[in-house]
Structures are given as structure tokens and as C-alpha cells.
């Protein structure tokens with residue numbers, strides 16, 4: 001029932017979203033007009049990037065998914081998380097859809113190796129104090145997390161995601177934020193749309209900043 005309603009909402013809203021273009025940064029994902037999204041403060045804006053602070057965000061995360069494809073790993077993780085919010089959890093509780101879905105990437109050692117991905121669902125405020133546990137899933141809590149963010153449109157593709165991450169890194173080069181990039185941290189991709197929306201799609205590439213270790 002919930003799933004059907006969700007599909008209907010997504011199908012109708014794609015008509016509205018179609019009018020909205022995507023470029024650069026500072027776009028409010030239209031999806032977040034309809035569903036709860038992780039809140040953040042923009043603490044700085046630059047050419048092609050913005051710096052955000054997420055305060056006490058809670059995520060429900062899959063275990064490591066080995067794949068050569070971010071798109072396929074995200075699909076695998078999303079299906080597991082979709083079951084979770086439909087009630088496949090220890091309390092049999094249904095949970096409202098939220099945004100974004102986050103795919104964190106640990107790059108592999110070589111070009112022909114698999115990467116590891118963790119796919120996460122943003123837990124709505126209502127459930128953050130006590131998210132239902134579920135087999136194969138764990139909670140990820142962000143106390144205060146600083147991210148450099150670049151937005152891009154269209155469908156996330158394995159062929160272009162590396163370029164988006166490179167573009168974000170390049171835009172940070174020479175800025176005050178460059179020294180705060182933690183080289184041990186891989187990047188993440190945040191997706192705000194259902195697969196049924198064909199236009200007005202908003203995606204983001206996220207790089208974690210270690211602002212405490214940097215001289216600002």
C-alpha cells in the first residue's frame with residue numbers, strides 16, 4: 001500500500017520537477033518539498049562547490065557491498081533499505097521515505113578491483129532516537145559533519161561519477177578548504193530522486209572535510 005502510494009507520488013511529482021533545471025550548487029532538491037530530507041547549514045559557498053555542516057544526522061546503513069559498479073551497488077543497497085522502511089525490521093514498523101539516499105565509496109587498489117560501497121537511508125527525525133534494528137543494517141550517527149558538495153543533474157552513471165568527484169576536488173584546489181580534505185576518506189554520492197523521475201534530477205558528490213585538523 002505504502003509502496004503504491006510512493007510510486008504515485010513520484011510519478012505525479014516528476015511532472016512538476018520537469019520544469020526545474022540543475023546546474024552548479026545551491027539547488028534545493030525538489031524532492032525535499034515532499035519528503036523529509038537531512039537538514040544542513042551552508043557555511044560557505046565557492047565557485048562550483050558549497051560547504052555544509054550536518055548536525056546530528058542519523059543514517060541506517062548497509063554492510064559493505066562489493067561491486068565494480070556504484071549504480072548497481074546502490075540498487076542492491078536501496079532494495080534492502082526499501083524493505084526496511086516497508087516494515088522488514090525488528091519492530092515491524094513502517095518508516096516514511098526520506099532523502100537523500102547516500103552511497104559511500106571506498107575506492108579499490110587497482111583499476112580492475114571491486115570497490116566497497118555502503119548505502120544509507122536518512123532516518124527521519126521521528127525515528128532517530130530509536131531506529132528499528134534490522135539484520136544486515138547498522139546505524140551511522142553524524143554528530144557534526146562538514147562536507148564539500150557539488151551538485152549535478154541527470155542519472156548517476158559509473159562513467160561520469162569519477163569526473164564529478166574530480167571536478168569537486170579541482171574547485172576546492174587553492175581554497176581555504178583544500179587543507180581540510182581528509183585523503184583517507186572516500187567520497188559519497190547523494191541521490192534525491194526515484195528512478196521513475198526522468199528530469200529535474202538532483203544528485204550530489206560529497207567530500208568529508210576535517211575542519212578540526214585544519215588551520216582555518
Ligand SMILES: *[C@@H]1O[C@H](CO)[C@@H](O)[C@H](O)[C@H]1NC(C)=O
Pocket residue numbers: 068069072158
Ligand atoms: C549492473 O547490473 C546490470 C543488470 O544486472 C548488468 O547488466 C550490468 O552489467 C551491471 N554493471 C556492472 C558495471 O557491473
